[in-house]
Amino acid sequence: MKLNTISITLSGLLLILGLxxxxxxxxxxxxxxxxxFSAKEKKETIEISKEVLxxxxxxxxxxxxxxxxxxxxxxxxxxxxxNQSVNNYSKTLPKGISxxxxxxxxxxxxxxxxxxxxxxxxxxxxxxxxxxxxxxxxNYFQFYKPLIVKQACLKCHGSIEQIGETSLSIIKKNYPNxxxxxxxxxxxxxxFLVDIIK
Ligand code: HEC
Numbered sequence: 001m002k003l004n005t006i007s008i009t010l011s012g013l014l015l016i017l018g019l020x021x022x023x024x025x026x027x028x029x030x031x032x033x034x035x036x037f038s039a040k041e042k043k044e045t046i047e048i049s050k051e052v053l054x055x056x057x058x059x060x061x062x063x064x065x066x067x068x069x070x071x072x073x074x075x076x077x078x079x080x081x082x083n084q085s086v087n088n089y090s091k092t093l094p095k096g097i098s099x100x101x102x103x104x105x106x107x108x109x110x111x112x113x114x115x116x117x118x119x120x121x122x123x124x125x126x127x128x129x130x131x132x133x134x135x136x137x138x139n140y141f142q143f144y145k146p147l148i149v150k151q152a153c154l155k156c157h158g159s160i161e162q163i164g165e166t167s168l169s170i171i172k173k174n175y176p177n178x179x180x181x182x183x184x185x186x187x188x189x190x191x192f193l194v195d196i197i198k
Contacts, residue, residue, distance in 0.1 A: 028131045034117065035135045045133050049143030049194040052099055056192075060085045086192075096197040101147070103190030107157075107171070107180035111190065118142075118193070126188050143194040149187045157183045 028046055030037060037045070090099045102113050104122045113119035121132055125146050132144045154162045156171065157180050163171070171178055183189055 028133055030133055037135050045141040045143055048196055052194050056089050059089050098195045100193050101190055102193055105179040107175050107178050139198040141196040145192040147189045149183045149185050149189045
């Protein structure tokens with residue numbers, strides 16, 4: 001069955017893609033705490049980050065809709081369904097707040113972890129698969145939201161067979177050092193990372 005023949009509502013789609021916001025009662029983990037959070041800091045970090053991610057999903061919906069119309073199109077494959085949107089949206093956020101995506105197996109090398117803490121958290125996330133918050137120092141807080149691989153992601157991040165020769169050659173041409181294939185549904189592909197610097 002071809003992806004573009006599946007007709008589902010957009011909210012259903014966001015759910016399938018795992019890009020829907022966090023629900024309010026979702027458990028947020030503080031893994032291997034670096035610097036202890038105060039209750040107020042924890043609450044603020046979670047609240048701000050949820051707003052940031054909610055705002056992103058709102059601006060991202062039209063792009064997603066357009067790309068999903070034709071997943072086989074070269075533009076869809078070379079653009080990915082989200083990169084430009086993440087960067088553009090991040091620029092609209094208040095000073096000190098930003099949104100990015102990082103992963104331990106990059107396609108675009110800009111998405112590498114910038115610090116040891118970030119790469120450590122990515123490894124924790126592989127196992128935990130739930131949002132994690134970190135306090136880097138008294139003025140710097142981070143919220144990590146896992147991006148879980150769904151069926152729809154396999155077209156570009158799955159096995160060589162699932163991606164297919166045509167798409168694979170486009171990917172290889174645009175990303176000669178691509179490491180982002182071979183994923184299975186349920187794997188953590190990477191994270192949305194909200195940085196909050198006060
Ligand atoms: C149509 C092809 C396509 C589909 C479908 C797709 N991706 Fe991607 N993905 C890409 C490309 C291309 C990039 C590199 C984008 C860039 O240059 O920033 C990428 C990058 C990413 C990144 C950033 C890290 C990196 O390696 O650069 C994450 C995280 C990611 N994809 C997750 C997902 C998830 C989760 C899904 C399914 C919900 C998905 N992708 C579906 C093509 C795709």
